[in-house]
Amino acid sequence: MKCTRCREKAVVALPSHTAGFCPPCYLLFVERQVQKAIKDKKLFSFDDRIIIALSGGKDSLALAWQLKKLGYDIAGLHIDLAIPQSSPIARDHVERFCRAYDINLSVLEMEKLGLSIPEVRKKIKRPVCSLCGKIKRYYFNKFALDNGFNVLATGHNLDDEVARLFSNVLSWESAHLGDQGPLLPEENGFTRKVKPLYRLSEFETANFCFIAEIDYGFAPCPYSGGASFTYYKTLFDELEHKQPGRKLSFYEGFLKRGRKAFTRLDLEEGVKPSPCKSCGYPTSEESCGVCRIKHMLEQS
């Protein structure tokens, strides 16, 4: 197979784009997908101050690499969850990456904040992935607001987004459906959130890291359930194989035609958040999720 762009030998085949690329043209392909996402969805501009949530995995590092190369004003934020084995590996990859590419990095240590995930898991009898997600979202948002960043970027890829969309569709979660997309504008005390990799599959970001020689971490969380999301990804991989381009058309179709239906319902039925009585974080209850977690930890 020859490169669609320069006719050299292709090393990556992309049936979803009816294309194949040699290494340099593949890097260009990824760059253009990211640029298209940023431009089409008006994610951010060169005037914005962008903080990137860096987990140390392929997606977040690929995102930082690409936005740095494009010249955006970025910095990195890593949350050290204090999970044995996986957290030190993740942090190490993030730190080495940021040193290598001269990216300003901040690290928040959950242990120091009294929220080490093994503690949370031991003391609170609820699904730990959902608690951990709450904590991370809280501190990403808080850090951005406290430090003058007006955009929070995450490395969610097309497979993440499709699995989440499918999960929301399966249970017809109207509020979540009205809320899903590569751009969540700043609102009600939440910073703007963006997902510039939403047009790229896991296969594509992994390949990108390989070709760009980005040394990413692969230390799966020992607590990770995520079984149904992993299963939905497999399911859409099969579907993509039979109907190349389906993942992207499903997701883009949702953004163009599906979401607006739910956004309206949401506006009619939704509750506006108000500040948490303890910390001021926006919440639909009296106390926000993280203050409730802290309270439960104190009581246990």
Next chain:
Amino acid sequence: MKCTRCREKAVVALPSHTAGFCPPCYLLFVERQVQKAIKDKKLFSFDDRIIIALSGGKDSLALAWQLKKLGYDIAGLHIDLAIPQSSPIARDHVERFCRAYDINLSVLEMEKLGLSIPEVRKKIKRPVCSLCGKIKRYYFNKFALDNGFNVLATGHNLDDEVARLFSNVLSWESAHLGDQGPLLPEENGFTRKVKPLYRLSEFETANFCFIAEIDYGFAPCPYSGGASFTYYKTLFDELEHKQPGRKLSFYEGFLKRGRKAFTRLDLEEGVKPSPCKSCGYPTSEESCGVCRIKHMLEQS
């Protein structure tokens, strides 16, 4: 495994209902699912005159058997499509079934109406399944209106409905999503359409026919593509296996929470049909689909 209801030996296991049944209790289970569909969705009453579209397959015959047993005012309508091999087998099953159960049957022969499907297929270069569907819907509706039936019942089962819903979701067909469900009320020259088997899977209706000793036809249409629908059914069979009850909760969730979003959009963006200039059938164009097919056949 013992019967959930009477503790005799079970012959059918239904993980989606966390139940198993012996033959008599299984028939009762199916009866109750049909009654629940009729009652919950207000499909029809004992005052309605119901025409059942009988293809000769397991679903339509199971439906007729059940509605007859429950004492509804029913008659059958079969459309003979004149497809070699499959049509004579289908018609034969329908005729024998209606004789055996004393059900009034009408047969419309497409050949006599100048619309034999092999002719249509030969002369019109469009996907034949979509043309055939148009023709059947047209004559089911017309027959009901011309003959004083106010309800048209079809044997669509849960798998049919879930595959169609998934297909519409994949491409976010707002108009079709606003329009899908077990009850389409009488409107704009279309008779009321109902799907009383929507709570039962293919496995369940096939088992029902086996236990009720209903001799149904299995002569797949030689032109049938339907590849993607078949694939979506397989895909949801896998999902159902991992998450028992998922098909029904996906579909019921759509009816309860999803559809209303699209119904609204549809009302805002939709076009009201007006009568076809040739035959009076409701259509959004000048001529209805079947008159256009006839016109194309004349010109070929």
